[in-house]
Amino acid sequence: MSDCIFCRIVNKDIPSKAVYEDDRILAFYDLEPQAPVHVLLIPKKHISSLDALQPEDTELMGYLMLKVKDVAKELGLENGYRLVNNCGEDGMQTVKHLHFHLLGKRKMTWPPG
Numbered sequence: 048m049s050d051c052i053f054c055r056i057v058n059k060d061i062p063s064k065a066v067y068e069d070d071r072i073l074a075f076y077d078l079e080p081q082a083p084v085h086v087l088l089i090p091k092k093h094i095s096s097l098d099a100l101q102p103e104d105t106e107l108m109g110y111l112m113l114k115v116k117d118v119a120k121e122l123g124l125e126n127g128y129r130l131v132n133n134c135g136e137d138g139m140q141t142v143k144h145l146h147f148h149l150l151g152k153r154k155m156t157w158p159p160g
């Protein structure tokens with residue numbers, strides 16, 4: 048989708064600082080980090096939100112979830128981390144391309160705001 052900022056990052060129309068990439072997913076640093084480590088993991092396929100997932104996305108999502116620990120290890124998050132998905136209006140999702148925030152290197156608080 049040409050009007051989607053994360054699709055444009057996938058297509059290299061917009062630069063990003065990648066930490067992991069293969070044919071199905073991309074992980075790159077968030078522009079406005081909310082923790083010392085703040086990376087976004089996205090499927091390269093445009094899926095607008097968690098709520099838009101279809102049965103045919105099952106394998107892709109499983110693949111992405113299994114990559115989280117590899118990326119976390121690569122980034123030195125051996126002490127733990129938080130994985131966040133903001134979905135829809137109440138979830139405060141601002142970019143309408145499914146993404147997971149991987150946050151680490153600080154103690155998180157609970158409940159989230």
Ligand code: AMP
Nearest residue numbers: 052063076077078079133139140141142
């Ligand atoms: P969300 O509010 O969950 O939709 O998160 C969107 C995230 O994308 C925010 O944390 C933004 O800082 C981040 N973001 C927006 N544009 C870019 C960009 N060009 N490169 C990296 N991160 C971005």
Ligand code: ZN
Nearest residue numbers: 051054093144
């Ligand atoms: Zn997109």
